[in-house]
Amino acid sequence: xxxxxxxxxxxxxxxxxxxxxxxxxxxxxxxxxxxxxxxxxxxxxxxxxxxxxxxxxxxxxxxxxxxxxxxxxxxxxxxxxxxxxxxxxxxxxxxxxxxxxxxxxxxxxxxxxxxxxxxxxxxxxxxxxxxxxxxxxxxxxxxxxxxxxxxxxxxxxxxxxxxxxxxxxxxxxxxxxxxxxxxxxxxxxxxxxxxxxxxxxxxxxxxxxxxxxxxxxxxxxxxxxxxxxxxxxxxxxxxxxxxxxxxxxxxxxxxxxxxxxxxxxxxxxxxxxxxx
Amino acid sequence: xxxxxxxxxxxxxxxxxxxxxxxxxxxxxxxxxxxxxxxxxxxxxxxxxxxxxxxxxxxxxxxxxxxxxxxxxxxxxxxxxxxxxxxxxxxxxxxxxxxxxxxxxxxxxxxxxxxxxxxxxxxxxxxxxxxxxxxxxxxxxxx
Numbered sequence: 001x002x003x004x005x006x007x008x009x010x011x012x013x014x015x016x017x018x019x020x021x022x023x024x025x026x027x028x029x030x031x032x033x034x035x036x037x038x039x040x041x042x043x044x045x046x047x048x049x050x051x052x053x054x055x056x057x058x059x060x061x062x063x064x065x066x067x068x069x070x071x072x073x074x075x076x077x078x079x080x081x082x083x084x085x086x087x088x089x090x091x092x093x094x095x096x097x098x099x100x101x102x103x104x105x106x107x108x109x110x111x112x113x114x115x116x117x118x119x120x121x122x123x124x125x126x127x128x129x130x131x132x133x134x135x136x137x138x139x140x141x142x143x144x145x146x147x148x149x150x151x152x153x154x155x156x157x158x159x160x161x162x163x164x165x166x167x168x169x170x171x172x173x174x175x176x177x178x179x180x181x182x183x184x185x186x187x188x189x190x191x192x193x194x195x196x197x198x199x200x201x202x203x204x205x206x207x208x209x210x211x212x213x214x215x216x217x218x219x220x221x222x223x224x225x226x227x228x229x230x231x232x233x234x235x236x237x238x239x240x241x242x243x244x245x246x247x248x249x250x251x252x253x254x255x256x257x258x259x260x261x262x263x264x265x266x267x268x269x270x271x272x273x274x275x276x
Numbered sequence: 277x278x279x280x281x282x283x284x285x286x287x288x289x290x291x292x293x294x295x296x297x298x299x300x301x302x303x304x305x306x307x308x309x310x311x312x313x314x315x316x317x318x319x320x321x322x323x324x325x326x327x328x329x330x331x332x333x334x335x336x337x338x339x340x341x342x343x344x345x346x347x348x349x350x351x352x353x354x355x356x357x358x359x360x361x362x363x364x365x366x367x368x369x370x371x372x373x374x375x376x377x378x379x380x381x382x383x384x385x386x387x388x389x390x391x392x393x394x395x396x397x398x399x400x401x402x403x404x405x406x407x408x409x410x411x412x413x414x415x416x417x418x419x
Contacts, residue, residue, distance in 0.1 A: 009289060010289070214297065217289045225297075
């Protein structure tokens with residue numbers, strides 16, 4: 001049993017081969033959450049449910065078969081894993097993070113300062129996108145993906161980038177979001193635009209960009225490395241984009257409803273002004 | 277120009293990847309002298325029948341040519357090309373075996389000589405850059 005996924009150069013097999021590290025991560029996070037929830041018994045059930053789904057998605061993204069296919073055979077699956085981790089699992093985990101995490105982050109002065117720095121929108125945009133673009137570059141991806149430690153570092157980098165992206169919008173309770181309403185929408189729009197040139201380059205590249213995937217044994221005979229790369233770019237742009245834009249739409253509707261409600265409250269006649 | 281590769285149709289990794297990359301490069305390339313000939317020698321003589329070679333190569337490019345011969349003739353040809361012999365591992369165990377074979381592709385330029393070989397790991401971009409040069413009898417001296 002391998003402890004983390006990596007490119008092996010072996011022929012693809014549908015034989016179940018789980019990764020020890022992925023299951024340890026799943027169990028560690030799961031048990032920690034259960035213990036933390038016991039301390040905050042009134043933590044809403046929908047948030048707990050969100051964390052469980054996030055955790056399951058994280059396991060799906062880091063274990064066989066997605067991790068095996070993504071790390072060693074198909075860049076399209078690697079992109080799908082990235083979308084699953086960064087844009088689905090992490091926001092769900094943050095939404096369902098036990099309040100003890102939020103209290104811990106807010107407790108120490110140094111921690112508070114670090115958290116305040118990393119949740120500055122400009123810092124979050126620059127750092128998260130630098131990480132994502134680096135992990136998508138052939139220079140780093142080809143080198144890291146060939147070893148289990150390298151592939152582990154790549155996956156951890158995605159998790160870190162995911163947290164940095166989503167912290168300003170939905171930090172663990174009882175912390176309050178730094179960005180709400182239109183600011184949150186603008187932030188998400190910027191986050192959706194910055195990685196586009198990379199995806200564009202993947203779509204229109206004449207040759208396969210990643211040697212690991214080009215030289216990997218083929219999983220499907222009629223699906224070559226360039227087609228795989230184009231599908232990967234499409235998954236990143238379309239699926240990743242859809243998730244972000246769904247968030248933007250949801251936040252816009254929420255903000256519009258809130259505004260309407262506050263406007264109504266403002267214009268509601270008070271008892272003393274009602275004419276006799 | 278002709279490209280020569282010794283492989284086998286049941287190969288799980290090197291042969292399909294090499295041939296797939298070559299086929300993708302040929303799809304993009306327009307050479308003045310026309311497409312180079314590609315000869316794939318099936319070294320697994322027990323399984324690489326002419327019919328199987330044909331259907332295997334059709335999966336990559338119908339113009340790729342399949343060749344086979346007796347094991348001794350294949351080893352003699354490999355010897356003449358300064359390449360290691362074919363190894364069947366384990367020998368005499370039905371059809372459950374793997375075949376050790378040279379993984380490089382030999383390129384015979386228009387002067388009918390092989391000045392350069394391409395190891396496994398040669399990427400599509402390298403083929404597309406090198407084949408036009410080789411057609412014009414330009415090859416790097418250090419390869």
